Amino acid sequence: MIEARIHGEAILELPRDLYIPPDALEVVLDTFEGPLDLLLYLIRKHNLDILDISMAELTRQYLAYIDTARQRHELAAEYLLMAALLIEIKSRMLLPKPSEIEEEEDPRAELVRRLLEYEKMKLAATALDGLEQAERDFFLPCVSREWLELPELPGVNAEDMKTAWLAIAARVEMASPHKVGREALSIREHMARILKRLQGNAYAEFSELFDTGSGIAVFVVTFLALLELVRESLVNIVQTDPLGAIYVSVKHES
Amino acid sequence: MNPELIVEAALLTSSDALPVSQIVKLFEGEMDRFEIENLLAGLQKKWTGSGLELAEVAGGWRFRTRPEMKKFLERLNPQKPPRYSRAALETLAIIAYRQPVTRGDIEEIRGVAVSPQILKAFEDRSWIEVVGHRNVPGRPSLYATTSKFLDDLNLRTISELPPLEASLPES
Amino acid sequence: MNPELIVEAALLTSSDALPVSQIVKLFEGEMDRFEIENLLAGLQKKWTGSGLELAEVAGGWRFRTRPEMKKFLERLNPQKPPRYSRAALETLAIIAYRQPVTRGDIEEIRGVAVSPQILKAFEDRSWIEVVGHRNVPGRPSLYATTSKFLDDLNLRTISELPPLEASLPES
Numbered sequence: 109m110i111e112a113r114i115h116g117e118a119i120l121e122l123p124r125d126l127y128i129p130p131d132a133l134e135v136v137l138d139t140f141e142g143p144l145d146l147l148l149y150l151i152r153k154h155n156l157d158i159l160d161i162s163m164a165e166l167t168r169q170y171l172a173y174i175d176t177a178r179q180r181h182e183l184a185a186e187y188l189l190m191a192a193l194l195i196e197i198k199s200r201m202l203l204p205k206p207s208e209i210e211e212e213e214d215p216r217a218e219l220v221r222r223l224l225e226y227e228k229m230k231l232a233a234t235a236l237d238g239l240e241q242a243e244r245d246f247f248l249p250c251v252s253r254e255w256l257e258l259p260e261l262p263g264v265n266a267e268d269m270k271t272a273w274l275a276i277a278a279r280v281e282m283a284s285p286h287k288v289g290r291e292a293l294s295i296r297e298h299m300a301r302i303l304k305r306l307q308g309n310a311y312a313e314f315s316e317l318f319d320t321g322s323g324i325a326v327f328v329v330t331f332l333a334l335l336e337l338v339r340e341s342l343v344n345i346v347q348t349d350p351l352g353a354i355y356v357s358v359k360h361e362s
Numbered sequence: 363m364n365p366e367l368i369v370e371a372a373l374l375t376s377s378d379a380l381p382v383s384q385i386v387k388l389f390e391g392e393m394d395r396f397e398i399e400n401l402l403a404g405l406q407k408k409w410t411g412s413g414l415e416l417a418e419v420a421g422g423w424r425f426r427t428r429p430e431m432k433k434f435l436e437r438l439n440p441q442k443p444p445r446y447s448r449a450a451l452e453t454l455a456i457i458a459y460r461q462p463v464t465r466g467d468i469e470e471i472r473g474v475a476v477s478p479q480i481l482k483a484f485e486d487r488s489w490i491e492v493v494g495h496r497n498v499p500g501r502p503s504l505y506a507t508t509s510k511f512l513d514d515l516n517l518r519t520i521s522e523l524p525p526l527e528a529s530l531p532e533s
Numbered sequence: 534m535n536p537e538l539i540v541e542a543a544l545l546t547s548s549d550a551l552p553v554s555q556i557v558k559l560f561e562g563e564m565d566r567f568e569i570e571n572l573l574a575g576l577q578k579k580w581t582g583s584g585l586e587l588a589e590v591a592g593g594w595r596f597r598t599r600p601e602m603k604k605f606l607e608r609l610n611p612q613k614p615p616r617y618s619r620a621a622l623e624t625l626a627i628i629a630y631r632q633p634v635t636r637g638d639i640e641e642i643r644g645v646a647v648s649p650q651i652l653k654a655f656e657d658r659s660w661i662e663v664v665g666h667r668n669v670p671g672r673p674s675l676y677a678t679t680s681k682f683l684d685d686l687n688l689r690t691i692s693e694l695p696p697l698e699a700s701l702p703e704s
Contacts, residue, residue: 141448141449141472141474142473142474143474184474186474190473222470222471226472226473228459229459229471232455232456232526232527233454234451235523235524236451236454236455236458236515236523236524237445237446237451238524239515239517239524240429240515241514242426242513243514244443245429245432246427246428246431246516247431247435247546248424248425248546249376249414249426249545250547251371251375251545251596251597252595252596252597253597264617264625266686266688269625269626269630269686269694270695272619272625273623273629273630275623277697294691296630297690299632300664300675300678300691303633303675304662304664304677306665307664307665341667341669342633342667342675358666359668360668363601367582367583367584371584371598371602371605371606372605372609374584374585374596375585376609380609384609388605389605411538413534413538413539413541413545414541414546425545427542428542431534431539431542435543435559437558437559437561438551
């Protein structure tokens with residue numbers, strides 16, 4: 109509420125013929141949604157017939173109101189524009205109608221149409237607000253599908269591995285050709301397995317690295333893997349005493 | 363797994379309404395629209411008398427809390443849900459009842475400028491969207507309401523909006 | 534209104550888990566923690582055998598879908614299965630066929646630098662792991678495939694990978 113006072117006295121003075129009762133003065137212009145809203149308020153307040161508005165009366169009321177308001181704060185341009193429009197309509201109504209033009213449109217028609225349309229929308233806004241609204245009047249279920257939120261990882265199959273490898277092979281075909289077959293692959297798998305086994309341990313006993321239950325082929329492959337690890341300087345094989353235990357350890361930088 | 367329980371789980375975990383055409387997908391063609399609709403009617407009955415109800419809205423089917431629950435659920439979030447300003451509500455009403463409209467149309471009806479924040483707020487909430495451009499200089503955007511707007515107001519079609527009151531009451 | 538239905542509605546519409554201290558608020562002091570906990574146990578029983586389950590998690594109580602529902606609910610949002618880039622697949626193939634290898638080995642074979650993201654992605658998936666370090670300056674990590682890699686590719690041993698007839702580069 110705007111209440112401007114000088115020496116304790118309200119600076120606002122009411123035009124005599126303004127019908128707005130003093131309590132309505134509390135209704136400052138801010139509460140209106142624009143000039144149409146203010147016009148509707150005035151029409152209602154004074155029981156004016158919207159279809160046969162007394163332009164002189166309405167214009168006077170409107171101007172008086174915005175004059176009052178202008179003393180309180182700056183007025184949006186729309187209000188001044190409407191004032192000009194009202195004065196224009198009023199003056200057109202005062203002009204004598206040329207008798208040859210019988211069916212000239214009522215100068216108020218456009219304003220009335222706009223007022224009616226705005227009034228409709230104003231009521232519609234209230235009705236809309238009266239409807240039940242999600243998150244205000246009712247709530248929607250929100251149960252998590254958490255496992256769906258996890259990103260899906262690409263699938264890979266064994267053939268993809270082969271295709272990828274062959275693609276590399278094709279690119280470097282000109283380079284030194286070496287056959288890598290099934291056995292070689294097993295050897296490499298066992299090399300990885302032995303390294304994993306040695307991880308975190310200072311050493312392992314040579315015989316522990318052999319899985320005796322898996323047959324002679326695995327036995328041989330494990331042995332070849334150990335030799336390959338020694339050749340690639342990845343492990344040390346140590347036997348401190350003749351015929352003593354053989355220990356395998358990860359080779360550390362000396 | 364019982365199909366009714368699958369549909370129930372799908373609806374309770376979906377933030378948007380599910381049209382029957384989506385629900386059908388749950389069963390990869392093993393159930394037709396007619397069976398799904400029967401099942402939805404069954405589910406609706408199953409939930410009668412509980413805190414949620416299954417309702418058909420513009421976007422399809424979805425659960426929502428019954429109005430009686432508001433009072434209790436509000437106690438969990440004591441801050442009042444924000445209310446729209448009159449300017450925002452009038453703008454929304456014009457878009458809803460007069461769609462498709464340009465910002466200029468809205469300003470013409472309301473007699474004042476429309477703040478871009480208002481339009482943005484409704485766009486962010488997916489209540490309005492640009493559906494085209496008017497073929498005039500500047501090609502202004504044409505706004506219309508979305509099906510989420512209808513869903514959130516619990517409506518099936520725009521014609522379920524409250525009817526417009528014809529003329530100014532002469533009081 | 535039945536308190537169980539109020540708690541059910543609150544849990545179904547809450548995006549976060551609700552601790553008992555929150556649930557109590559629904560009844561403005563008319564129910565104590567003990568009663569609420571009893572009620573939650575009852576609710577949990579009520580939902581047994583349906584597509585959702587009521588679970589107690591770190592933050593409190595919440596509904597969530599049962600794992601069996603995944604298969605069905607995924608049909609609502611079918612996503613294109615993601616694929617690994619050629620660089621990623623080749624890196625994985627080199628580790629699989631030539632293990633144990635260092636990043637330098639992979640780069641030498643492919644002729645281009647290996648992005649750390651690729652190795653990290655496979656490590657995060659527990660498909661590869663560091664099994665040691667090569668005894669050369671810098672002691673580079675030696676990568677090998679894991680048993681999870683074999684499991685995920687449905688292989689018993691690495692030697693079940695398709696044999697390579699073509700001539701191959703030696704690292």
